[in-house]
Amino acid sequence: MSILRKALTTAALATALIATGAHAETKRIALVVKALGIGFFEAANKGAEEAAKELGDVEIIYTGPTDTTAEGQIEVINSLIAQGVDAIAISANDPDAVAPALQKAMERGITVISWDSGVAKEGRQMHLNPSSSALIGNTIIKLAADHMTEKGDVAILSATSTSTNQNVWIEEATKVLPNYPNVNLVATVYGDDLADKSYREAQGLIQTYPNLKAIIAPTTVGILAASQAVTDAGKIGQINVTGLGLPSEMAGAVESGATISFAIWNPIDLGYAATMLAYNISNGAKAEPGAEIPMGRMGAAKLDDNNEAAMSDPFTYDKSNIEQFKSIF
Amino acid sequence: MTEISAAPRVIPDRLTSPLARALRSWEALLVVVAVAVFAINSFASPYFLNAWNLSDATFNFTEKAMIAFAMAMLIIAGEIDLSVASIIALASTAMGIAMTAGFDTPALVAVGIGTGVLCGALNGVFVARLGLPSIVVTIGTMSLFRGISTIVLGDEAFTNYPDSFAWFGQGYVWWVFSFELVLFAVLAVVFFVLLHRTNFGRSVYAIGNNPTAALFSGIRVNRVRFILFLLTGLMSGIAAVCLTSRLGSTRPSIATGMELEVVTMVVLGGVNILGGSGRIMGVVLAAIIMGLVTFGFGLLNVPGIVMSIFLGLLLISVIAVPRLLAKVRK
Numbered sequence: 001m002s003i004l005r006k007a008l009t010t011a012a013l014a015t016a017l018i019a020t021g022a023h024a025e026t027k028r029i030a031l032v033v034k035a036l037g038i039g040f041f042e043a044a045n046k047g048a049e050e051a052a053k054e055l056g057d058v059e060i061i062y063t064g065p066t067d068t069t070a071e072g073q074i075e076v077i078n079s080l081i082a083q084g085v086d087a088i089a090i091s092a093n094d095p096d097a098v099a100p101a102l103q104k105a106m107e108r109g110i111t112v113i114s115w116d117s118g119v120a121k122e123g124r125q126m127h128l129n130p131s132s133s134a135l136i137g138n139t140i141i142k143l144a145a146d147h148m149t150e151k152g153d154v155a156i157l158s159a160t161s162t163s164t165n166q167n168v169w170i171e172e173a174t175k176v177l178p179n180y181p182n183v184n185l186v187a188t189v190y191g192d193d194l195a196d197k198s199y200r201e202a203q204g205l206i207q208t209y210p211n212l213k214a215i216i217a218p219t220t221v222g223i224l225a226a227s228q229a230v231t232d233a234g235k236i237g238q239i240n241v242t243g244l245g246l247p248s249e250m251a252g253a254v255e256s257g258a259t260i261s262f263a264i265w266n267p268i269d270l271g272y273a274a275t276m277l278a279y280n281i282s283n284g285a286k287a288e289p290g291a292e293i294p295m296g297r298m299g300a301a302k303l304d305d306n307n308e309a310a311m312s313d314p315f316t317y318d319k320s321n322i323e324q325f326k327s328i329f
Numbered sequence: 330m331t332e333i334s335a336a337p338r339v340i341p342d343r344l345t346s347p348l349a350r351a352l353r354s355w356e357a358l359l360v361v362v363a364v365a366v367f368a369i370n371s372f373a374s375p376y377f378l379n380a381w382n383l384s385d386a387t388f389n390f391t392e393k394a395m396i397a398f399a400m401a402m403l404i405i406a407g408e409i410d411l412s413v414a415s416i417i418a419l420a421s422t423a424m425g426i427a428m429t430a431g432f433d434t435p436a437l438v439a440v441g442i443g444t445g446v447l448c449g450a451l452n453g454v455f456v457a458r459l460g461l462p463s464i465v466v467t468i469g470t471m472s473l474f475r476g477i478s479t480i481v482l483g484d485e486a487f488t489n490y491p492d493s494f495a496w497f498g499q500g501y502v503w504w505v506f507s508f509e510l511v512l513f514a515v516l517a518v519v520f521f522v523l524l525h526r527t528n529f530g531r532s533v534y535a536i537g538n539n540p541t542a543a544l545f546s547g548i549r550v551n552r553v554r555f556i557l558f559l560l561t562g563l564m565s566g567i568a569a570v571c572l573t574s575r576l577g578s579t580r581p582s583i584a585t586g587m588e589l590e591v592v593t594m595v596v597l598g599g600v601n602i603l604g605g606s607g608r609i610m611g612v613v614l615a616a617i618i619m620g621l622v623t624f625g626f627g628l629l630n631v632p633g634i635v636m637s638i639f640l641g642l643l644l645i646s647v648i649a650v651p652r653l654l655a656k657v658r659k
Contacts, residue, residue, distance in 0.1 A: 036632050066633035069585055070576060075389055079627030082382035083374075096488045096578035100499055120488070 026059045029278050030080045031271065032073060032090040033064035034117065039248070040329040041091070044116075044271030048089075051275035054296060058279060061085060070097035077101040080110075087111035087278035092119045099123030111282040115274035118308070125287040126303055128274055130265030132310035136218070136244070137172025139263050139314050143242040144214040145180040147260050152213030153186045155205045157226050157243075159193040159219040169218050186212075191222050198225035206233050217243035223262060227253035247317050247325035254322045266315035267329060273298045273311050355599035358647070359614035366618055370625035377628060384505035388575065390594075390620035391509040392568040393587060394612070397594040398520040399564040401612045403557045404595055405524075407537045407604030408463040410452060410558060413565045414587035415474035420444040420569035422478040425487025425579040434493045441573065442566040448474060449562015453555040463558075471588070479581040487579040498575025509571050513616075516564075521609045529553070537604035594619055597644055618643075 031048045033041035045062045052058040061080070065072025070093045080088055081104060088110055092098050095118055102112050102123040112119075115128040131139075144154050156173075158166045170188060177185060186209055191198025198221055205212060206229065215230070217223035223245040230239045236257050245253075245262045253259040276295035285293045287307055292300045301309035317325060351357060370377045377383075396413050403410055423444040424437045432440070448470070455466040502511045524530040532553050535543040544550045573579055598615035600607025619640065626636045 036634065061630050063630050064633070066637055067586065069582065070580070071572075071584065071587075072633065074576075075623060075627060076633075078385045078388065079624060079630075082376045082379065082385060082624075083628055084376065094486070094576075094578070094580055094582075096486055097576035097580065097583075100495070100575065100577045 026057045027055075027087065027279060027282060028059045028061060028083070028085045029087045029089060029275055029282070030061040030063060030085045031275065032076055032080070032088055033062070034073075034091055034093050035066060035068045036064045038329075039327075040267045043267035043328040044091075044274070047268035047271030047273075048275040050268070051272045051279070051296060055276075055279055058275070060275065065093075068093050070094035073098050074101045077105060081105050081108055084108075085110060087113070087282040089113050089115055089274040089278045090119065090124075091116035093117070095120045095123075111278055113274065113278050113281065113287075115270060115277075121306060124307075125281055126277065126293075126301075126307045126309065128270070128277060128301060129308060129310045130270050131312060131314050133168045134172050135310060135313050136169045136263075137174075138176045139316075140169065140216050140218050140243055141173050141176055141180055141183060143261055143263060143316065144216050144240065145183050147240050147242075148182045148213050151182045151184060153209045153211045154183050154214045154216060155186055155209060155212060156188040157198060157202055157205070157215055157217040157219075157222045158188060158190050159222065161190045163193075163219075166218050173216075173218075183214075191217075191219075191225060193219055193221045195221060195225050198222045199229050202226040202229035203233070206230065206235060206239065212239050214240045214242060217241065217245075219243070220245050220249065220264075223259070224249050224253070227256075227258040230258045231256060244314065245317075246329060247322055248327070248329060250317070251322050251326040254317070254319055261316050261318035263314035263316050265311070269298060269315065270311060272296065273301070277301060355651075356608065356610050356614060359597075359599070359611060359618065362647075363614055363618050363621065366621045366625065370621060370628070373625065374628040377625065380505045382624075384507060384510070386620055386624035387507065387510045387513070389623050390616045391507075391513045392571050392575075393591050393594060393619075394513055394616035395516055395568050395571075396561065396564045396587075396591045397598070397612050397616060398516055398609060399557070399561040400591050401595045401598065401600050401607055401609065402520070402524055402530075402533055403463075403561055404592075404600050404602060405537045405604055405607050406533045406554060406557055407540065408456060408554060408557065409467065409592070410449075410463065410561045411467040411588050411592075412448065412452060412470040412474055413561060413568075413591055414584040415471045415478075416445055416448040416562060416565035417569040417572060417584040417587065418478040418581055419448060419474040420566050421573040421579040421583050422481050422487070422581070424490075424569070424573055426481070428487060428490055428494075434491055437490070437494055438497070438570050441570040442563065445562045445564070445566020445569060446559060447562070448565070449559045450555075452562065453558030456558060457551040457555040475581060482579070482581045488577070490574070490577055494574055495577060496574070498571045498573070498577075509575075512567075512571070517609065517613050524609050529556075533557070534605065537601075537606070590619075593640065593644055597647060 031045060048060045052060045063076055065076055073093050088105055092114055099120045099122055106112050112124045113126050114124045118127040156170060189201045191201045202225055215226045217226050223243040227241040230241050241259045242262050244264050250259060250262055273295040277293055280293050281287050289303055289305045291303045294300045298311060303309050420441045424441045427437055427440040452467055452470055455461050456463045497508055500508045502508055532548045535548055536550050536553060540550050572584060594615050595612055596602055598612035623636060
C-alpha cells in the first residue's frame, strides 16, 4: 500500500514538475539600442535586467549595431527574428527604415514595442515616450517654483525659436503658470542651442532683470551655458538655473550651487518600463488605444490614439543623486 | 613518349596542371573558409540551419556585393571609387523626389539607376578626361553627393513609397529566393563573363598591370576607365533601388560607411589593391563569407564591435599569410 502511495505521489510530483517546467519557459526579450557603448543605453540595460530579475522567467538580450545606422539595426533585427525571440523593444535610429524589418518580426509572432526613439506606427505595437510634453512643461516650472520662497521673476532660455520640442514644452509650461503664483514669467529668449549665444542671452537676462530668481532652460546646451553665466556673474544663491540637462555635464553646476536641481528622463526607469511592457504584451496584454498596461514599479502605461504612452514625470537630479548618475550619461 | 626517348629533358605543356593551380588558388582558400564558417555557425547556433533564416542573412551582403563586382573591375584596372555609398544616398534622394512628384514604380527605378549612372559619369569625366587621381576625385564626390542629399532632406525623410516598389528589396522570386539574391546571382554571372570572357575584360587587366603598355598596344585606356566608373555608378544605382525598397524610406544617412565594406569585400576576394589581378569568383565567395560571419555572430548576439575586429583580423590575415608564406619559401 505504502509503496503504491509512494509511486503515486512520485508520479504526481513528476507531473507537477513537468507542468511547471513547461510553464517556466523563459521569455527572451531583446533590448535593441541605437548603438552599443553609449552610457544612456547601458543604463537602460541595467533597468531591463532589474525588470528581468523581478519577473524571474525573463532573459534579456541587450544588443545593437556598432554605429547608429538603420542598416545595422536591421541586421540585428534579422538575427533576432532568426533566433525566434519573444519580444523586441527598440530605440530606433530611423523611425521608417526599420519598420519593414519589424513588420516581418510581428508577422512571425514576435511582440514589438519601441521606446525612447520611436518607430512609425505600422512597425510596432506601441511606443513608450520617456515623458509627455504636459509633464515636462509642468516639471520645469515646478523645479523653479520649489526653490522660490517669495514671488520673483523667472525667464526661459530656449533652443531656437523654431525647435518643435522646446516650443511645445514652453506652451505647456505657460498653461500651468496659474498653479505657481510665485513664478512671474518675464521673458523667453533663444540661445539657438549654441554654447556662446546661450551664454550671452543668459548674461542679458541677468543684467535686464535685477529681480531674476530663476532661469529655466529646457535644453541641455542652454542649461549648461546659463549656469556658467550665473557662476561668472557671481550670482550663485540669487539665481537658480534649472531645466533639462545631462547629469554628466551638470555635475559641476550642482556642486557649485548654480543649479539646485534639474530634470531629465531616467534611462534606468525607461529600460525597466520597456521590458515590463514587452513582457506583458507578449503574455497577452492588448496594445490598443485606451488600454492600460502595467509596468511594474512605474505604474501603468495608458495608450493614446497612436498607441503611444508616456512613462512618467522627468526624473529630478540634485546633490543627493548626481554622483550616482554623472558617470552613466 | 618519355620511356622510349632517353633524353632527360622534358618540356611540359603547362607549368602546373589546372587542377593543382585551382587547388592552390585564392578561391580554394576562400571556399575552405566559407565551409568552415558555415560549419562553425551550424554547431554554434541551433537557428542557423534554416532556409528562411539563411535567406534573411543574404540581405546582409547582396547590395554591397552588387557594387563590389564593379568595384573589383575598377580596382583591377588600378582605380578606386570611394563615392559609391554617397551615390546610393543621392540616387535614393532622387527617387524620393520623383515619388513626391507622383511618379510610379517603373519611373522610380529608372530615376534611381539613371542618377547612379550620372554620378558614375561625373567621376569618370574627372578621372578619364581630366586625368585626376581617382582616390582624390571620389573622396570629393563622396562629400558632394551626400551633401546634396543632406541639403534636400535635412532631418526629414521620404517615406511614402508605393507598395509595388517594396518588391525589389522585400519580395521573393520563388520560395526563399529573394529578388535581391537572384539579382546577385545573375550579376555575378554577367560580371564573370565580362571580366573573364571578353576583350574588354582583358584590357582591364592590361591597364591594371601597365597602363602605358596597354595604351601602346592599342587599348583606349581612358575610355575603358570611363566605362568602369559608369559601371560602378550603374551598380550603385541598382543597389540604391534595392536598399531604398528594403528600407521603404530615404534619409541622407542611408548606406553610411558602405564604401569601406565594399572595398573590404573586394580585397578579401583576392583582388590586388594595387591593380592587375583578381577574379569575380573570389568576390562572390568573400561576399558570402562576410554575410555568414555577420549573421552567425548576430545569432550569438556577439556585439557588433567584436564583429568588426574579427573582420579586420580576417582581412589582415588573408592578405598577410600568403605573402609571409612566399617570404618563407624564398
